[in-house]
Amino acid sequence: MPRFIERRNPPADGPAIFLLSVGLSLVAALLLGGVLFAIVGADPLDAFATLFGEAFGTWRGFGFSLVKAAPLALIALGTVVAWRSGFGYLGFEGCFVVGAAAATAIGLAAGPEGAIGPLPFALFLPLALLVTFVAAGVWSGLVGALRAFYGGNEVLISLMSNYVGLLFVQYLISGPMRAPGGLPQSDRLAPETWLPFILPGTRAHAGILVALVAAVLVWGLLRRTPYGYEMIVTGLNPAAARYAGIPVKRRILTAAFLAGGFGGLAGLVELYGVQHRLVDGMSGGVGFIGIVVALLARLDPLWVVPTAILYGGMTVGADAMQRATGTPSSITFILQGLIVLFVLMSEVLRRYRLRLDLIAGKPDPEVQRP
Amino acid sequence: MSLDHLLSSAFLVTWLAAAVRLTGPVLLAALGETFTERAGVLNVGIEGTILLGALAAYLVSHATGAPALGLAAALAAGLLSNLLLAFLYVIVRASQVVAGIVFNGLAVGIASFTYRIAMGEVASPEPVAMFRPLDFGGLGRLPVVGPILFSHTVLLYLTLALVAVASYVLFRTEFGLRLRAVGENPKAAEAAGISVAHTRYVATLISGAGAGLAGGYLMLSEVGLFRDTIVAGQGFIALAIVILGRWTPWKAMIAAFAFAAAQALQLSLQLFGTGVPTQLLLALPYLLTILAISGLLGGRAVQPASLMIPYEKS
Numbered sequence: 001m002p003r004f005i006e007r008r009n010p011p012a013d014g015p016a017i018f019l020l021s022v023g024l025s026l027v028a029a030l031l032l033g034g035v036l037f038a039i040v041g042a043d044p045l046d047a048f049a050t051l052f053g054e055a056f057g058t059w060r061g062f063g064f065s066l067v068k069a070a071p072l073a074l075i076a077l078g079t080v081v082a083w084r085s086g087f088g089y090l091g092f093e094g095c096f097v098v099g100a101a102a103a104t105a106i107g108l109a110a111g112p113e114g115a116i117g118p119l120p121f122a123l124f125l126p127l128a129l130l131v132t133f134v135a136a137g138v139w140s141g142l143v144g145a146l147r148a149f150y151g152g153n154e155v156l157i158s159l160m161s162n163y164v165g166l167l168f169v170q171y172l173i174s175g176p177m178r179a180p181g182g183l184p185q186s187d188r189l190a191p192e193t194w195l196p197f198i199l200p201g202t203r204a205h206a207g208i209l210v211a212l213v214a215a216v217l218v219w220g221l222l223r224r225t226p227y228g229y230e231m232i233v234t235g236l237n238p239a240a241a242r243y244a245g246i247p248v249k250r251r252i253l254t255a256a257f258l259a260g261g262f263g264g265l266a267g268l269v270e271l272y273g274v275q276h277r278l279v280d281g282m283s284g285g286v287g288f289i290g291i292v293v294a295l296l297a298r299l300d301p302l303w304v305v306p307t308a309i310l311y312g313g314m315t316v317g318a319d320a321m322q323r324a325t326g327t328p329s330s331i332t333f334i335l336q337g338l339i340v341l342f343v344l345m346s347e348v349l350r351r352y353r354l355r356l357d358l359i360a361g362k363p364d365p366e367v368q369r370p
Numbered sequence: 371m372s373l374d375h376l377l378s379s380a381f382l383v384t385w386l387a388a389a390v391r392l393t394g395p396v397l398l399a400a401l402g403e404t405f406t407e408r409a410g411v412l413n414v415g416i417e418g419t420i421l422l423g424a425l426a427a428y429l430v431s432h433a434t435g436a437p438a439l440g441l442a443a444a445l446a447a448g449l450l451s452n453l454l455l456a457f458l459y460v461i462v463r464a465s466q467v468v469a470g471i472v473f474n475g476l477a478v479g480i481a482s483f484t485y486r487i488a489m490g491e492v493a494s495p496e497p498v499a500m501f502r503p504l505d506f507g508g509l510g511r512l513p514v515v516g517p518i519l520f521s522h523t524v525l526l527y528l529t530l531a532l533v534a535v536a537s538y539v540l541f542r543t544e545f546g547l548r549l550r551a552v553g554e555n556p557k558a559a560e561a562a563g564i565s566v567a568h569t570r571y572v573a574t575l576i577s578g579a580g581a582g583l584a585g586g587y588l589m590l591s592e593v594g595l596f597r598d599t600i601v602a603g604q605g606f607i608a609l610a611i612v613i614l615g616r617w618t619p620w621k622a623m624i625a626a627f628a629f630a631a632a633q634a635l636q637l638s639l640q641l642f643g644t645g646v647p648t649q650l651l652l653a654l655p656y657l658l659t660i661l662a663i664s665g666l667l668g669g670r671a672v673q674p675a676s677l678m679i680p681y682e683k684s
Binding site: 146159285347 | 412414458461462463464467468469471472473474475476478479480482483486487598603606609610613647649650652653656657659660663664665666673677678
């Protein structure tokens with residue numbers, strides 16, 4: 001290590017340094033983004049104005065931001081529950097599509113021509129939420145069981161389970177659940193089962209409300225109940241938790257079940273709110289972006305929804321920008337990646353400091369001491 | 371389609387030849403990944419690295435018409451991009467999974483941006499100069515074994531040679547021993563005078579080289595055209611291959627072939643239009659991988675003990 005970099009021992013901590021590091025990260029990412037805009041010949045300030053103006057400055061765009069944010073927030077909440085409990089789950093792509101498939105099945109069954117339909121919406125929605133949550137929760141619970149009872153590595157298993165889930169749903173829509181017609185997709189759900197729009201004149205659906213309620217529930221569980229406390233202790237130090245008499249395996253199983261459940265609900269809101277039928281490739285990486293959102297929110301359930309809206313809004317703004325000015329939307333993906341990357345890297349600022357006096361070539365007083 | 375048809379030699383030859391062909395890129399990426407994971411770093415970023423390698427290969431091969439230069443560019447792109455990852459893994463000590471996922475997202479952005487800038491808006495770009503299949507002085511025209519074994523590009527044979535090299539380096543050299551020591555017990559390794567940071571840096575660069583070359587392989591031997599979706603999860607398949615291959619190069623070769631065979635069979639079956647759900651076939655290797663790490667078979671003893679745990683010098 002060069003002499004002018006010095007380790008902080010202990011690492012700097014506190015809200016000021018946190019705000020400073022996040023602020024610096026944002027500034028650095030936006031500056032680099034500005035350079036990219038300049039490269040393609042767009043005025044950086046104009047570009048940022050379109051990017052954020054569309055998503056948060058127009059009513060319609062804000063509605064789209066909420067649409068994008070709802071599944072992201074739900075997946076992020078699943079991440080919070082799992083990771084806080086020491087369960088490094090990455091299988092949200094799988095949960096998303098399994099949840100969407102379950103939501104399709106119950107949605108078709110409860111439609112006007114379905115087996116149990118037509119159900120009134122007030123009865124249908126709680127039932128659908130429950131069925132979807134349980135289906136996706138059991139899906140991720142299987143990974144939890146492998147970890148809890150057989151010591152399997154949940155990170156790798158859940159990563160692989162994504163593909164099993166995606167292929168399983170691909171099978172469903174090209175076989176058992178396939179609607180007549182050329183495309184592999186399910187029947188369209190009856191409009192009676194769709195999530196209502198919540199902001200007049202926009203496409204914003206009630207999914208964001210589901211996410212908000214879920215965020216409060218997760219917060220309540222982790223911060224206000226002994227059970228949640230035990231889950232967090234399990235995550236911080238499983239050995240200590242065991243000595244304290246916490247049933248670690250069962251807490252991990254719960255975390256796995258809840259994580260998958262929320263991931264499944266993300267599929268449900270996308271299905272009832274946007275797609276209205278099960279199609280291939282519905283998740284499109286949202287299972288991983290949701291994890292990133294959770295990290296940006298520092299695994300804090302109350303920060304998840306605002307962060308998801310910001311992140312979703314940037315995606316909306318990127319599309320608008322590309323339509324309006326022909327600026328490639330890939331710049332926004334770079335921008336999003338850079339923000340997270342710099343936030344990750346800002347950790348270094350907490351642990352090291354630069355000795356400016358040594359860079360300037362002044363002798364190190366400590367070295368001179370005999 | 372009848373069973374006879376399935377077992378006909380024409381079908382088998384097509385299937386196996388395709389399987390061998392598809393084995394190459396993922397195996398190359400998996401070989402590199404074996405090194406990082408043996409050093410205790412799970413490099414999820416290889417998915418993005420493959421994409422960047424493919425892009426570099428495309429651009430350079432497009433500009434020069436020389437696929438060999440394209441391959442060199444892919445290698446350079448892999449090394450360069452993994453410098454960043456190594457920094458995140460070793461110095462920042464970020465969660466390896468998180469750093470990898472974020473990097474993958476960033477790589478997609480960078481790749482499609484760079485492609486746009488370099489190529490402009492081309493409606494139908496032409497494929498770049500690619501490596502040609504070898505013939506081995508007529509061996510490639512032999513029935514059955516010719517198409518399966520002797521009609522691939524030079525990249526496949528290089529990759530197979532690298533399996534032996536990787537095996538040797540990992541298990542028969544001091545460097546390999548150090549690397550494995552760092553992955554099993556970094557504290558003890560450090561006490562024995564091995565720099566964990568340095569070793570993990572080098573290991574991450576090796577996986578960057580493997581993944582970058584895999585991208586070049588994909589581009590210059592199979593695809594020839596750039597889209598930002600060409601990798602399509604092959605980096606994650608490589609991760610699975612490393613696990614299924616139990617962190618051993620030659621077993622990784624078998625695992626890679628298993629994945630490729632399932633994929634090739636699915637393609638052929640689709641062609642023939644059977645009633646077999648092809649998704650089941652594709653899911654099988656993943657299920658095998660899950661089984662391999664589930665702990666049901668005691669797989670935990672094989673996994674490098676410090677995998678995914680950032681190391682802090684005390």
